[in-house]
Amino acid sequence: AQTVTQSQPEMSVQEAETVTLSCTYDTSESDYYLFWYKQPPSRQMILVIRQEAYKQQNATENRFSVNFQKAAKSFSLKISDSQLGDAAMYFCAYRNSITQGGSEKLVFGKGTKLTVNP
Amino acid sequence: EPEVTQTPSHQVTQMGQEVILRCVPISNHLYFYWYRQILGQKVEFLVSFYNNEISEKSEIFDDQFSVERPDGSNFTLKIRSTKLEDSAMYFCASSEPRGFSYNEQFFGPGTRLTVL
Numbered sequence: 765a766q767t768v769t770q771s772q773p774e775m776s777v778q779e780a781e782t783v784t785l786s787c788t789y790d791t792s793e794s795d796y797y798l799f800w801y802k803q804p805p806s807r808q809m810i811l812v813i814r815q816e817a818y819k820q821q822n823a824t825e826n827r828f829s830v831n832f833q834k835a836a837k838s839f840s841l842k843i844s845d846s847q848l849g850d851a852a853m854y855f856c857a858y859r860n861s862i863t864q865g866g867s868e869k870l871v872f873g874k875g876t877k878l879t880v881n882p
Numbered sequence: 883e884p885e886v887t888q889t890p891s892h893q894v895t896q897m898g899q900e901v902i903l904r905c906v907p908i909s910n911h912l913y914f915y916w917y918r919q920i921l922g923q924k925v926e927f928l929v930s931f932y933n934n935e936i937s938e939k940s941e942i943f944d945d946q947f948s949v950e951r952p953d954g955s956n957f958t959l960k961i962r963s964t965k966l967e968d969s970a971m972y973f974c975a976s977s978e979p980r981g982f983s984y985n986e987q988f989f990g991p992g993t994r995l996t997v998l
Contacts, residue, residue: 801989807971809925809989855925867938868913868977869927870987 766791768858770873777846778881784831785841785876787856793817795861798832799870800841804852812854815839817861843878851880884908886990888974894996895964903959903993905974914957915975915987916949918942925973931957964997971995 767790777783789798800812815823815832823830827847831840843850856873887906895901907914916928929939931949948960957976961968971994975987 806991808991809973811986814986857925868930869915869938869940870917870925871927872925874924 766858766871768856768871768873770856770876772876773874774877774879776879776881779846779848781846782842782844783846783878785854785878787839787841787873789837789839789858791837791858793860797859797861798839799857799859800828800830801855801857802852803855809855813841846880848880848882851878853877886974886976886988888990888993890993891991892994892996894998897966897997898963901961901964901995903972903995905957905990906955907957907974907976908988911976911978913977913985914951916959917973917975918970919973920970966997969995969997
């Protein structure tokens with residue numbers, strides 16, 4: 765079974781600074797997807813960024829980027845120019861590739877609570 | 883922008899009572915999911931549903947749980963006899979038809995279930 769580990773229960777960053785959230789995962793599959801979800805106090809889960817395992821290039825979405833190390837099974841999220849609105853729980857998640865008949869379910873880590881200090 | 887909606891936002895019930903949590907997925911989506919999050923813990927998969935049947939379920943999803951798509955728009959999760967440990971946030975999600983190599987799961991805002 766796949767597992768996702770987030771070793772940082774809490775992180776804090778100064779506004780406008782950069783922060784990196786860590787995530788490691790375990791799988792025997794070669795094709796899969798990795799995601800970072802944001803869960804603000806309103807509780808709705810919002811997709812921040814995704815990475816396809818077959819792509820070597822790291823995904824980027826505006827101020828959010830990932831460092832995907834497939835061999836190390838590591839998938840960290842970097843938030844640049846942090847803003848107060850970035851404060852939230854961040855969940856790393858894994859999903860098998862559907863095209864290979866894999867499970868559709870998302871497997872989540874325990875989350876990292878990010879505080880942004882003004 | 884289309885979104886997944888869930889009702890109620892908060893449900894309080896007595897232990898042993900039945901509860902039904904409701905979700906309206908995005909209209910052209912065909913895959914539906916329920917996840918739960920016990921306070922302070924990670925989000926856990928409960929069940930996925932496609933073509934009017936369960937496609938996958940976790941070990942959490944025992945006989946006390948059932949899902950249904952009673953009409954063309956609603957997707958429900960029923961807990962027959964609630965237990966204290968069922969207290970959690972329940973999230974519904976939906977995704978587009980299979981055939982896309984990646985189909986994002988869109989989450990609703992959640993229903994907080996409190997069992998007393």
